[in-house]
Structure formats: structure tokens, C-alpha cells
Amino acid sequence: MSKRVRSREVCADCSAPEPRWASVNRGVLVCDECCSIHRGLGRHSSQVRHLTHSSWPPTQLQMVQTLYGNGANSIWEHSLLDPSSSVSGKRKANPQDRVHPNKTEFIKAKYQMLAYVHRMPCREDDSVTAKDLSKQLHSSVRTGNLETCLRLLSLGAQANFFHPEKGNTPLHIAAKAGQILQAELLAVYGADPGALDSSGKTPIDYARQAGHQELAERLVEIQYELTDRLTFYLCGRRPDHRNGQHFIIPQMADSSLDLSEFAKAAKKKLQSLSNRQFEELAMDVYDEVDRRETDAVWLTTQNHSTLVTDTTVVPFLPVNPEYSSTRNQGRQKLARFSAHEFATLVIDILTDAKQRQWGNSCESGTDSRHNSENQDNDQPDYDSVASDEDPVQEATCGDKSSDLSDGPITVQEFMEVKSALTASEAKIQQLLKVNCHLSEELRLMQSKLNSLQTENTTLRWQTPTGQQHLQGPFGRHQPRGGRAMSMYETGSTLRQYPLRVENARHEDGVILQPFPTNVSTEYSPVTTADAVEPEVDGEEDATLPCTEDVICKTEQIIKNIQELQRAAQETKHESFLPCSEKICMAVTEMAALFPKRPSSETVRASLCLLTSSASRLHGECQKAAEHNPCPSDIQLVTQQVIQCAYDIAKAAKQLVTVTTKENNN
Structure with a gap:
């Protein structure tokens, strides 16, 4: 860019001349002072790079310059361009304003709260x-x-x-x-x-x-932006994607430090992470690489001016409000890693990413043979930004076919269902918050169930063995083999009726509670936390269904749950029962995919939670349909329905996760 063109540029936030930094996602150029504030916002708000000292893909830099030249800043300052804004006291910062609090407050309002962006007319949906x-x-x-x-x-x-x-x-x-x-x-x-x-x-x-x-x-x-950025941080080189080389994995020169038991345990734990967890960790490390590189550029370009103070240093990754507090704490701890420790972590992530994608490529049948001819065994050094301790060399691969295909690192099908489940959980949680007394109601109900369970234990010892039987809607019968069949054994749909039980029986995590004659005869389900796992005839079976089949059934369950959510939001209680029957049918079909006696304890627990929650859901929906409860009761029933739906979604997600993990292994 010519000096004459640069001289016409001004900071988008305070109008200072000749800005040297860019916010990539906002499409604006900013001065050093304003950049110091942008860096503290975090990459989720503003992704900053130096115009000349940072590494830029040419077309990305051209994109930012085009946006800036075409007035992208007016998007973020829309309301400030309104003449009435000066009357209301709103104004943008100027070069003479103090960094704190004047420029800081303006920039946070502009980019974090989007206070000046044009708002769409309010709509219900x-x-x-x-x-x-x-x-x-x-x-x-x-x-x-x-x-x-x-x-x-x-x-x-x-x-x-x-x-x-x-x-x-x-x-x-x-x-x-x-x-x-x-x-x-x-x-x-x-x-x-x-x-x-x-x-x-x-x-x-x-x-x-x-x-x-x-x-x-x-x-x-x-x-391959994520892994390329990590590689460039370590050795200042990028893979040659045009020739099919998609990974360069350096090695520490002093590899003996990596042979400790602690290092081995850490690597094993990294390899045991699910795809979602590994992806989140890799993104967090990517953000930390960006912070460290930007810090180095910042210190270089400031030339030890008055700007290099504690108030402009970003000592760790800023909090991202979209992440959990646990994840934010973990992200901040990355700043404590020494250069050597952090380099080791980056190498481990690159190695694991390559192995995971190689596995995915094998499963999908992707042809990666053209990659086997592009191994490079040079021995580059760390660049000055990454570390000044140890040189690194690219890993020498005995199996050259382990270079990767053009496929993504993650399993796309898994990510799609993960997004659907996340959205479903968010909606369910929002509905749960409608009644602030829900947790207390659930606690009281749990207390009552515990009391009834104690009475059941007493009754079990008092009832003669020969009189043990179960009475259902079609009369009394003796369960096959002296036990109740699980619903995914029989393949029957989940139908729940008022029952009178003279002896405790359990069906895959649901205990049918017997009551004394002076207690209500409706049966009360107990969640898997209170249930005893049933004994199932036959050998344990380690076989798990195909991941795609489990995802397909899960999507059907989520679709039906969303339909139930809409009915709850629109207070269409007459729709509860049909929706619950669809959910129960979908749950039945999903449970039928799994063996009668899975060897995995996690699978058994998830199936118990899935089927028992579906049973409870159907019972609650029948209450809404048959008993015409008063408004206060229908609100409680709705809350119970929501809780059951949440448990079903949670169990389905667990089954998707464990099936994906086991099948990948």
C-alpha cells in the first residue's frame, strides 16, 4: 500500500491519522491506542492484526482494505451518523481522549454491546x-x-x-x-x-x-487454518497444500523431556478426548497462539513507548461469555505455560489432529494416496515469536500414507447433531427458568418418592412370595422369567396406565412403586439415580450400532421434542399426548438398535435414562390430557414434561457421543 494512500486513512474509533492495525472481522483500521483496547475484548469481539508486521493471506488483507474503503465503519456507528445523536449526547472518541475510560467505554459499547448498530424492527419470532x-x-x-x-x-x-x-x-x-x-x-x-x-x-x-x-x-x-497457524507458530513454515501436504508436525530437539510419566499421562488423556472436546481445546490453543503472536508484534512495534504499560498488556485470554466458566478458566491457564511446555502441547495437538483426520478419512473412504509422496524432512527452527529455547524438526513418518486427505478435522455428522442437541437443550433450559420454584418442587417430589420407596421395601418383605404379580390394563400376568421385560426387548410402544402394584418391579431404571391401600394407586416412576439396574438374560454384548443410525434416530427424537416445545410455548396442552407418543415411538426405535445387554456400563445407564424418561413423559402428558387439571396444576405438569424431555435429549446425546467414540476406536 502506498504512503499517499495510507496518509488518508484514519482510525475508525478515534480518527487518529495513519492507523497501523486492522480488525479483521469488523473490517476497520485502528490506531495503536484503540488497538490496545481491541486486544482486551477478545477474538470473539475483535480479531486484530498489524498491517505490516503480522502474517496476512493477501486476499484477506485485500478484503479488510475493501471493507474499510467502502465505509464498513458506518455499520458499527450507524446511529452516530444520525444528526439527532449529537443532541442526545452520543459522540465517538477523538485522538485527544484518554484511553481509560473515554476510548475504552466507547469501543466496548461499539463492538461488544453493538450499541450503535442499526436494529431490525422487533418481531415475535x-x-x-x-x-x-x-x-x-x-x-x-x-x-x-x-x-x-x-x-x-x-x-x-x-x-x-x-x-x-x-x-x-x-x-x-x-x-x-x-x-x-x-x-x-x-x-x-x-x-x-x-x-x-x-x-x-x-x-x-x-x-x-x-x-x-x-x-x-x-x-x-x-x-486447514487452525493447524497451519499452529505449525507456523512453531517453525515459521506452512504445509504445501497444493502438492497434497496438509500437515507439518515439528518435534522437540530434546525429546527426552517428553518421556516422563506425567507427559505420557497427559498425551493419553488428550487422545481420549471426544472429537468435540478435542476441537474445543484446539480452538482455545489457537486463540492462545494468536494472543502470544500479537503480544510479540505489539512489543516490537511500540518500541518501548509509553503505550507499553500494564494497562495495555493482555496477560491471558479474555473471557468469552459464550463459553462456560470452566472453559474460560482453562483458557486463561494456557498463559501460564512456558514456551517449552506450550510448544509441546501444540505438537501433541497437531499430532492428534492428524491421527483423528486420518481415521476419519479411512472411514469415509477418502483417497489420500496422493499425499504419500509429499513428506518433507527438513529441520526448521522455532521462530522468534514462539520460543527461544529449543529447535524443532518435522516428524519423520514411517508410514507415508498417514498424510491426510482434503477432508475436515471433525466428523461433520457428529457436529450437526451436536448443534441440534445444543439448540434443543438451550430452549429447554429457557423454559425451565419460567418457574423459579421448579427445583424446590422437584426436591419435595424426590423426598416423597424416597419415603414411598422405604414403604415399598417394607411391603416387599410382608408380601408372600407366591402372591407376587403385576396388574396392568389387561389383567394380571406373571412377567416372563419372573421379571419385567424392558421396552427395547419387546419392541412395544411406550404406553403408561394407572397401575396398582403389589410388589416392586423395575423396568430398565423405572421402578413401579407398590402403595398401601390408603395411598394413591397411580404409579410413580423413579429416575435412574434411584433405580436398581435390572438383570437381563443372556451374555453381555459389546456390539454397538452404526453411528449414522444412532444419529438418525436422535434427530427424529429431537424433532419430536421441538414439536412438544412449541406446544408448551403455545399452551396447546391437548397436543402433549400425540407429541409424547411420537417421542416414545422414536425412543423405542432408537433403543432397539442396541443389544439387549450392552457390555458398556455407560450405554446401559444412558438407555435406562432414555427409556425411563420417555415413560415418565408419557405419563405426565396423559395427566394433561385426561384429568383436565387447573391452571396451577397444568403449569406443574408442563414443567415435568419439560424436565422429561430434557432428560431424553440428554440421554440421546450421551448415546451419540459414546457410540461415536467407540466406533472411532
């Missing part, structure tokens, strides 16, 4: 608004108008939105149209270059078929 915005984004990315797409993204459009009619995502459209800057913008907001359209094609395939080879190669680089 936010999801419809987001869907409409995402469809507009889907159409806009075929053009070169970056600021329009950034505005849509700022309002809530989803970069990974899958268009139900078109059968693809915005990144597919941008790739087909050859809009490389649009692809850069979408990637900054999380678009997945490995996403599949309805025909099983990725955006990379779209770009290649349309003859946009440069864009296709850039999308491959974006796909």
Missing part, C-alpha cells in the same frame, strides 16, 4: 428474522458488495446457513461465482469450506468446477 437475513446473505455473496454482506452478518445472518430450496450454503455460492473476497469474509465469520451441499459437493468442488483455481486453493488453506 427472532428465528424467522435470522432465516430471512441468511437468505439475503445467500443471494448477496454472488456479487462483490462486501459491505452489504457484512451488514447482514452484523444483524444475525448465519455464515453456514443451509438454504432449504437451493440445497447449499453462502460459501458454495461465493465459490461458484468466483467471489474470493466474499469467501474470505464468510470464512472469518465461521463458514466451513468442507460443508456439503445436497449433492455432496463442497465449496472447494464448486470453485474447481467453475475454473476458479486460486479460490479453490485458498479454500483448502482456510480449511
Whole structure:
């Protein structure tokens, strides 16, 4: 960029001349003082890079410069451009303002709280608004108008939105149209270059078929952005993706330090993480690499000026409100790692990422043979940013076929169901918060159940053995083999009726409680926390169903739960029973996938929770349908229905997770 062009640029936040930093996701340029505040916001709010001292993909830098030149800052300061804002006392910072509190308060309001962004008219259904915005984004990315797409993204459009009619995502459209800057913008907001359209094609395939080879190669680089950044941090080199080399894994020169029992235990624990947990850890380490690199650039460019003070240092990763407190604490602890310790962790993550993707490539049948000819055995050093302690060399692989294919690191099917389950849990939790007394009600009910269980134990010893029987809606019968059959043994649908039980029986975690004659005869289910695991005839079976089948059934369960949620939100209690029957049917089909006696204790516990929760759900829905309860009672019934639905979703998620993990192993 020429000096004359640079001289016309001003800081987007305070208008200081010749800004030297850029916020990649906001599309603006900022001065040193304002950058010190941006760095404290965290990458989830602002991703900062130095214009000349940081490493930039050329097209990404071009994307930021285009946004800045086309007035992207007006998106974040929309209301300040209104003449009435000066009357209300709103104004942006200026170069003479103090960093704290003046510039700090303005920048936090601008980028964290989005206080000056244009707001859409309030609508009852936010999801419809987001869907409409995402469809507009889907159409806009075929053009070169970056600021329009950034505005849509700022309002809530989803970069990974899958268009139900078109059968693809915005990144597919941008790739087909050859809009490389649009692809850069979408990637900054999380678009997945490995996403599949309805025909099983990725955006990379779209770009290649349309003859946009440069864009296709850039999308491959974006796909491996995380591992490439970690490698570059250690040795200042990047894999040669054009020739099929997708990983460079350095090694510590003094590998003896890695032979300790503590190091071995740490590596074993890393390898035992689920795909989701490993992905989260890798993203956190990526953020820490970015913090350390930016710190180094910051100290270099400030030349020990007055800006280098405790108030401008970012000692650890800022809190991300979207993450749990446990995860945020773990992210901050990464700053305590020495250069050697952190380098070892990065190498372990690169190694595990390669192994995990190799496993995924084997399962999917992806052809990775062309990668076997591209192993490089140079011995690069750490760059000055990463460490000044030990040189590293790239790992020498005995099995050259272990280089990876173009597939993503994660299992896409697993991530899709994870997203659906996460959204379902969030909605259920929101409904649970409607009644602040729910936990107390549940505690009282649990206390009552414990009391009844004690009475049952007494009755069991008082009842003659020969009179043990179970009375159901079709009369008395003796259970097969002296025990109750589980619902996933019989394959029958979950139907629950008022029962009178003269002896305690249990069905996969649900205890049918017998009551004395002066107590209500409706049967009261007990969760798996209180149940005794039933004995099932036959040998233990270690066989688990196909992951795809479990995910398919889980999606059906989640779909039915969402239908039940809508009925609860709209107070359509007459819809509870039909919804519960669909859920029970889906649960029955999912449970039938598993063996009668799984050898895995985790699978058994999850199946117990799944089936018992479905049984309880059906009983609660019958109360709403048959007894016409008063408003206060129907509210309690609704809360119980929500809790049961939550338990079902939780159990289904556990089964997906354990099945995926076992099948991958």
C-alpha cells in the first residue's frame, strides 16, 4: 500500500491519522491506542492484526482494505451518523481522549454491546428474522458488495446457513461465482469450506468446477487454518497444500523431556478426548497462539513507548461469555505455560489432529494416496515469536500414507447433531427458568418418592412370595422369567396406565412403586439415580450400532421434542399426548438398535435414562390430557414434561457421543 494512500486513512474509533492495525472481522483500521483496547475484548469481539508486521493471506488483507474503503465503519456507528445523536449526547472518541475510560467505554459499547448498530424492527419470532437475513446473505455473496454482506452478518445472518430450496450454503455460492473476497469474509465469520451441499459437493468442488483455481486453493488453506497457524507458530513454515501436504508436525530437539510419566499421562488423556472436546481445546490453543503472536508484534512495534504499560498488556485470554466458566478458566491457564511446555502441547495437538483426520478419512473412504509422496524432512527452527529455547524438526513418518486427505478435522455428522442437541437443550433450559420454584418442587417430589420407596421395601418383605404379580390394563400376568421385560426387548410402544402394584418391579431404571391401600394407586416412576439396574438374560454384548443410525434416530427424537416445545410455548396442552407418543415411538426405535445387554456400563445407564424418561413423559402428558387439571396444576405438569424431555435429549446425546467414540476406536 502506498504512503499517499495510507496518509488518508484514519482510525475508525478515534480518527487518529495513519492507523497501523486492522480488525479483521469488523473490517476497520485502528490506531495503536484503540488497538490496545481491541486486544482486551477478545477474538470473539475483535480479531486484530498489524498491517505490516503480522502474517496476512493477501486476499484477506485485500478484503479488510475493501471493507474499510467502502465505509464498513458506518455499520458499527450507524446511529452516530444520525444528526439527532449529537443532541442526545452520543459522540465517538477523538485522538485527544484518554484511553481509560473515554476510548475504552466507547469501543466496548461499539463492538461488544453493538450499541450503535442499526436494529431490525422487533418481531415475535427472532428465528424467522435470522432465516430471512441468511437468505439475503445467500443471494448477496454472488456479487462483490462486501459491505452489504457484512451488514447482514452484523444483524444475525448465519455464515453456514443451509438454504432449504437451493440445497447449499453462502460459501458454495461465493465459490461458484468466483467471489474470493466474499469467501474470505464468510470464512472469518465461521463458514466451513468442507460443508456439503445436497449433492455432496463442497465449496472447494464448486470453485474447481467453475475454473476458479486460486479460490479453490485458498479454500483448502482456510480449511486447514487452525493447524497451519499452529505449525507456523512453531517453525515459521506452512504445509504445501497444493502438492497434497496438509500437515507439518515439528518435534522437540530434546525429546527426552517428553518421556516422563506425567507427559505420557497427559498425551493419553488428550487422545481420549471426544472429537468435540478435542476441537474445543484446539480452538482455545489457537486463540492462545494468536494472543502470544500479537503480544510479540505489539512489543516490537511500540518500541518501548509509553503505550507499553500494564494497562495495555493482555496477560491471558479474555473471557468469552459464550463459553462456560470452566472453559474460560482453562483458557486463561494456557498463559501460564512456558514456551517449552506450550510448544509441546501444540505438537501433541497437531499430532492428534492428524491421527483423528486420518481415521476419519479411512472411514469415509477418502483417497489420500496422493499425499504419500509429499513428506518433507527438513529441520526448521522455532521462530522468534514462539520460543527461544529449543529447535524443532518435522516428524519423520514411517508410514507415508498417514498424510491426510482434503477432508475436515471433525466428523461433520457428529457436529450437526451436536448443534441440534445444543439448540434443543438451550430452549429447554429457557423454559425451565419460567418457574423459579421448579427445583424446590422437584426436591419435595424426590423426598416423597424416597419415603414411598422405604414403604415399598417394607411391603416387599410382608408380601408372600407366591402372591407376587403385576396388574396392568389387561389383567394380571406373571412377567416372563419372573421379571419385567424392558421396552427395547419387546419392541412395544411406550404406553403408561394407572397401575396398582403389589410388589416392586423395575423396568430398565423405572421402578413401579407398590402403595398401601390408603395411598394413591397411580404409579410413580423413579429416575435412574434411584433405580436398581435390572438383570437381563443372556451374555453381555459389546456390539454397538452404526453411528449414522444412532444419529438418525436422535434427530427424529429431537424433532419430536421441538414439536412438544412449541406446544408448551403455545399452551396447546391437548397436543402433549400425540407429541409424547411420537417421542416414545422414536425412543423405542432408537433403543432397539442396541443389544439387549450392552457390555458398556455407560450405554446401559444412558438407555435406562432414555427409556425411563420417555415413560415418565408419557405419563405426565396423559395427566394433561385426561384429568383436565387447573391452571396451577397444568403449569406443574408442563414443567415435568419439560424436565422429561430434557432428560431424553440428554440421554440421546450421551448415546451419540459414546457410540461415536467407540466406533472411532
